[in-house]
Amino acid sequence: MPPRIRPLLENPIVMGILWCMHCLRTALAEWDPAYNDWPIQIECVRDAKASVMCRQCSARNALCFPVATAMIGDGHDLAVLLSWAREMFWVGQIDPSDPGSFVDWLFPAEARLIIAGLMQDLC
Numbered sequence: 001m002p003p004r005i006r007p008l009l010e011n012p013i014v015m016g017i018l019w020c021m022h023c024l025r026t027a028l029a030e031w032d033p034a035y036n037d038w039p040i041q042i043e044c045v046r047d048a049k050a051s052v053m054c055r056q057c058s059a060r061n062a063l064c065f066p067v068a069t070a071m072i073g074d075g076h077d078l079a080v081l082l083s084w085a086r087e088m089f090w091v092g093q094i095d096p097s098d099p100g101s102f103v104d105w106l107f108p109a110e111a112r113l114i115i116a117g118l119m120q121d122l123c
Contacts, residue, residue: 010048011048012045012046012047012048012055013045013046013048014043014044014045015044015045015046015054015066016079017076017079018044018066018067019042019044019066019067020044020053020054020056020057020064020065020066020067021065021066021067022054022056022057022060022062022064023042023043023044023054023056023057024042024044024067026056027040027041027042027043028040028120031120040082040116040119040120041082041086042082044056052064081119082119085115085116085119089106089107089111089112089115
């Protein structure tokens with residue numbers, strides 16, 4: 001059987017739900033609620049121009065496998081929760097008319113850290 005040539009896309013794809021397991025584990029390992037005031041951000045980017053794998057797996061020369069198909073619903077729920085928390089507790093506090101300014105936090109730092117820690121536990 002001849003080798004299969006996989007078509008590569010022109011632009012990278014930022015994975016919103018189907019993160020690869022390596023990117024998910026790396027995000028969890030690198031996130032520390034004591035130092036990070038933001039929720040976990042899973043950055044899995046498929047660099048479609050260079051490889052069919054995500055950038056992290058391609059650089060590590062590792063197998064790039066997405067979360068199990070049975071977990072897609074959970075991944076979607078987690079993505080929605082992360083997006084909501086980011087908007088509610090962090091990004092929503094920036095004045096859109098003046099990005100350099102900053103509106104006072106609606107929630108104290110302790111509450112934001114607790115929320116971020118609970119979100120990490122969900123992962």
